[in-house]
Amino acid sequence: MIEFDTAENILKKYGQEHILAYYDELNNTEKAELLSQIEMTDFSVLENLKDENNISSKRGKFEPLDAVTIEDIEKNRETYYSAGSEAIKEGKVAAVLLAGGQGTRLGFDKPKGMFNIGISKELYIFECLMNNLMKVVKDTGVYVPLYIMTSEKNHDDTVNFFEEKNYFGYDKKYVKFFIQDMAPSSDFNGRIYMESRSCISISPNGNGGWFSSIVRAGLLKDIKNKGIEWINVFAVDNVLQQIADPCFIGAVINSGSQSGSKVVSKVSPDERVGVLCLEDGKPSIVEYYEMTKEMRTLTKENGQLAYKYGVILNYLFKVERLEDIIAEKMPVHVVEKKIPYMDNNGSFVIPDENNGYKFETLVLDMVHLQESCLPYEVERCKEFAPVKNAEGVDSVESARKLLIQNGIKL
Numbered sequence: 312m313i314e315f316d317t318a319e320n321i322l323k324k325y326g327q328e329h330i331l332a333y334y335d336e337l338n339n340t341e342k343a344e345l346l347s348q349i350e351m352t353d354f355s356v357l358e359n360l361k362d363e364n365n366i367s368s369k370r371g372k373f374e375p376l377d378a379v380t381i382e383d384i385e386k387n388r389e390t391y392y393s394a395g396s397e398a399i400k401e402g403k404v405a406a407v408l409l410a411g412g413q414g415t416r417l418g419f420d421k422p423k424g425m426f427n428i429g430i431s432k433e434l435y436i437f438e439c440l441m442n443n444l445m446k447v448v449k450d451t452g453v454y455v456p457l458y459i460m461t462s463e464k465n466h467d468d469t470v471n472f473f474e475e476k477n478y479f480g481y482d483k484k485y486v487k488f489f490i491q492d493m494a495p496s497s498d499f500n501g502r503i504y505m506e507s508r509s510c511i512s513i514s515p516n517g518n519g520g521w522f523s524s525i526v527r528a529g530l531l532k533d534i535k536n537k538g539i540e541w542i543n544v545f546a547v548d549n550v551l552q553q554i555a556d557p558c559f560i561g562a563v564i565n566s567g568s569q570s571g572s573k574v575v576s577k578v579s580p581d582e583r584v585g586v587l588c589l590e591d592g593k594p595s596i597v598e599y600y601e602m603t604k605e606m607r608t609l610t611k612e613n614g615q616l617a618y619k620y621g622v623i624l625n626y627l628f629k630v631e632r633l634e635d636i637i638a639e640k641m642p643v644h645v646v647e648k649k650i651p652y653m654d655n656n657g658s659f660v661i662p663d664e665n666n667g668y669k670f671e672t673l674v675l676d677m678v679h680l681q682e683s684c685l686p687y688e689v690e691r692c693k694e695f696a697p698v699k700n701a702e703g704v705d706s707v708e709s710a711r712k713l714l715i716q717n718g719i720k721l
């Protein structure tokens with residue numbers, strides 16, 4: 312562990328000396344904890360607050376990218392299905408569940424996957440996902456290896472919950488957990504918040520670090536030993552998420568693409584969803600707030616939106632390519648959030664409004680590191696029921712409606 316002087320020098324470099332303000336008052340354990348936290352924390356993310364490092368000003372030239380549409384998929388369903396299920400049966404496909412987020416918008420104090428979305432019976436978000444994955448196991452006769460990313464904040468709760476629920480009937484031999492990295496949170500002036508006198512405010516560093524965290528956890532070896540070639544990465548909060556979908560996998564493999572992304576048609580030009588497109592000739596996702604009005608409303612000759620396909624955080628990546636790009640630096644997004652902190656009187660405050668920044672890398676930026684990405688259109692009402700908020704859009708209520716519509720008993 313680093314010495315006090317080294318810690319002080321690191322903090323001076325980033326103008327964060329206040330982190331050691333109470334050092335002399337701490338007991339030895341707290342002192343050691345704080346020094347070790349300073350050693351582990353990547354303070355360089357603060358550089359992203361400088362205007363010249365702002366990633367949104369560095370975007371290239373966008374162009375639309377067409378998808379394999381629902382109609383195309385219907386026509387080729389058998390071919391895609393057989394290619395995909397063959398890959399699964401040969402053990403070439405794994406899935407990664409991104410469950411390290413804090414789910415602040417939902418306001419649930421446990422991992423989001425532990426949320427009970429049932430009405431007259433218990434049905435947990437994790438359970439919905441495992442049920443969906445189980446369908447593939449039943450169809451192919453093969454268990455798909457599942458890697459679950461947690462964060463330091465929710466790891467124990469997540470693992471214990473899976474144990475308690477007996478992995479919802481999944482064979483636990485095929486499930487492995489790994490913990491993602493953390494990043495510090497700051498106020499709007501870039502001053503890092505403290506949670507207590509001995510603890511820096513840190514939070515999960517976004518979902519973009521999933522592959523480097525897998526590598527750091529030593530799981531790449533496991534992936535290689537198993538002969539896994541494709542990884543389906545998906546979000547915890549879409550209760551209709553179809554995981555390791557054989558048709559999707561088959562379509563990507565047959566297309567010769569390096570990656571694939573499930574997409575849905577936008578409901579309106581202004582829908583707040585990231586759109587899969589080309590940026591400087593490479594696949595990329597443009598966020599809704601980055602799109603000009605012209606881009607949002609641009610239509611093709613057939614009258615359809617040119618930037619039409621929104622991403623739903625369900626990607627297929629090739630392991631070979633992920634290994635190639637592991638050393639590439641992912642852009643850091645500066646996101647305004649509500650950050651609990653210790654105020655000047657030493658009291659712990661949970662704010663009602665956004666009060667600072669978190670620093671996150673995003674899995675969607677991984678798409679731009681691919682030479683190609685196949686947009687694969689799915690029916691929104693069958694595959695997209697995100698639980699982001701407690702009420703309103705993308706809420707518990709809207710997801711429940713969609714689950715019921717899909718014949719799932721709540």
Ligand code: UTP
Nearest residue numbers: 409410411412413414415416515517518546547
């Ligand atoms: P969101 O962007 O919705 O973030 O995550 P969140 O933290 O879950 O929710 P809010 O914004 O605080 O309300 C999309 C997916 O990425 C995962 C989440 O668990 C979810 O599956 N994620 C997000 C991580 O695994 N790690 C992170 O650091 C952030």
